[in-house]
Amino acid sequence: MNDSPLVLIAGDSHTEKAVSARWPKARIGGSFRDLSLLEYVASGIRPDLVVVDVSLSPRGESLEAWAARFKAAYPSSTVTVLDGSTNRMREDVSEVPGSTTVLASQTVVIWSPKGGVGKTFLSANLACAASMATGGNAVLLDMDLCSGDVAVHLDLLDGPTITDLIPVLSDIRPEGLEKYARRHGPSGLNVICGPRQPELSDLVTPEVVKSVLALSAKRWGLTYVDTAPDMASDVVGECVDAATKIVLVTTQDVASLKQCRSAMDIFTKLGIPGSAMAVVVNRASKDSLMPLPKVEEFLGVELAGAIPEDRKAAERSVFEGRPLALLSKSEISEAVWSILDHLSPGLGRTTSMKKTPRRRGLFW
Numbered sequence: 001m002n003d004s005p006l007v008l009i010a011g012d013s014h015t016e017k018a019v020s021a022r023w024p025k026a027r028i029g030g031s032f033r034d035l036s037l038l039e040y041v042a043s044g045i046r047p048d049l050v051v052v053d054v055s056l057s058p059r060g061e062s063l064e065a066w067a068a069r070f071k072a073a074y075p076s077s078t079v080t081v082l083d084g085s086t087n088r089m090r091e092d093v094s095e096v097p098g099s100t101t102v103l104a105s106q107t108v109v110i111w112s113p114k115g116g117v118g119k120t121f122l123s124a125n126l127a128c129a130a131s132m133a134t135g136g137n138a139v140l141l142d143m144d145l146c147s148g149d150v151a152v153h154l155d156l157l158d159g160p161t162i163t164d165l166i167p168v169l170s171d172i173r174p175e176g177l178e179k180y181a182r183r184h185g186p187s188g189l190n191v192i193c194g195p196r197q198p199e200l201s202d203l204v205t206p207e208v209v210k211s212v213l214a215l216s217a218k219r220w221g222l223t224y225v226d227t228a229p230d231m232a233s234d235v236v237g238e239c240v241d242a243a244t245k246i247v248l249v250t251t252q253d254v255a256s257l258k259q260c261r262s263a264m265d266i267f268t269k270l271g272i273p274g275s276a277m278a279v280v281v282n283r284a285s286k287d288s289l290m291p292l293p294k295v296e297e298f299l300g301v302e303l304a305g306a307i308p309e310d311r312k313a314a315e316r317s318v319f320e321g322r323p324l325a326l327l328s329k330s331e332i333s334e335a336v337w338s339i340l341d342h343l344s345p346g347l348g349r350t351t352s353m354k355k356t357p358r359r360r361g362l363f364w
């Protein structure tokens with residue numbers, strides 16, 4: 001590398017100081033707090049060197065994977081990671097072995113044509129698990145605009161909601177969403193809550209929903225969307241359009257399964273590939289007349305997972321605003337982590353919460 005490299009920095013003033021100390025003649029091309037902004041600027045100026053603070057989490061991928069991707073795009077750039085706690089530079093991190101976990105940014109929409117099957121329960125649990133696995137790089141959007149209860153499931157009763165975002169939406173940058181998201185303390189999950197009163201839901205037009213989904217996918221690696229059980233709604237339509245994965249939630253009862261199957265048929269007719277759909281059985285019970293292999297046969301798909309029925313545990317978790325995914329010893333928690341692994345392969349491995357190897361489920 002030449003004496004006065006052109007440097008892009010992702011970090012804070014501490015990172016900038018460390019760069020000036022290490023490369024006194026460096027030409028600083030820009031300093032950012034966000035890796036995607038850095039990537040955007042890099043496409044114009046082709047830096048010799050990129051210095052990233054180790055505490056920055058790229059969206060939906062490990063820092064090593066981000067560096068490997070960056071290097072593939074800009075082979076002449078060196079990527080160096082600064083560990084602020086030791087002030088050590090780890091050079092050319094993209095060549096560190098093990099940089100294999102590449103996760104594209106995902107928008108996972110949890111939907112079902114039926115109410116009461118556990119959409120919100122699954123959304124809250126899945127998003128909390130994802131947040132824990134990614135160090136807070138996940139958001140849950142409550143798009144059940146008339147009767148959303150994500151805030152109840154996560155005990156987030158005060159603070160901004162999606163309606164506060166509406167006046168600023170046309171000017172806001174992805175990072176600006178943080179001001180309108182609430183933090184679920186135990187998991188670090190970011191949550192954009194639905195309107196406080198149902199009558200305000202009309203303000204949240206499909207265009208608003210579309211913008212929020214797009215901004216959120218730019219700001220966070222993993223976006224989870226809880227929805228209303230309404231196939232005809234334009235808001236659900238926008239969510240489905242933005243989804244990289246649609247998770248259909250069903251129970252084992254025949255009515256729910258039939259509705260699930262016709263929803264899948266409709267999605268297929270709309271051109272959504274089977275690989276973009278996943279089915280989860282909630283409140284699964286061994287005593288059902290439709291055991292899980294039969295459910296798979298009926299729906300013609302392999303299930304992404306099954307969450308056992310446990311009314312007491314589920315009720316308590318909602319009452320306390322602490323999703324069961326936060327617990328390590330719970331059958332529901334294990335099922336949720338296994339579903340996360342299925343939807344975002346590799347994510348479960350990065351957490352100490354998930355110690356057991358993936359197995360097919362409790363009821364197969």
Ligand SMILES: Nc1ncnc2c1ncn2[C@@H]1O[C@H](COP(=O)(O)OP(=O)(O)O)[C@@H](O)[C@H]1O
Nearest residue numbers: 115116117118119120121283308309310311314
């Ligand atoms: N696996 C489960 N076992 C027992 N009760 C559950 C389970 N999942 C959800 N519930 C309960 O079912 C009810 C409906 O769940 P909810 O997530 O609000 O459904 P939806 O969002 O589809 O309308 C809630 O009271 C919740 O506590």
Ligand SMILES: [Mg+2]
Nearest residue numbers: 119120144149
């Ligand atoms: Mg709900």
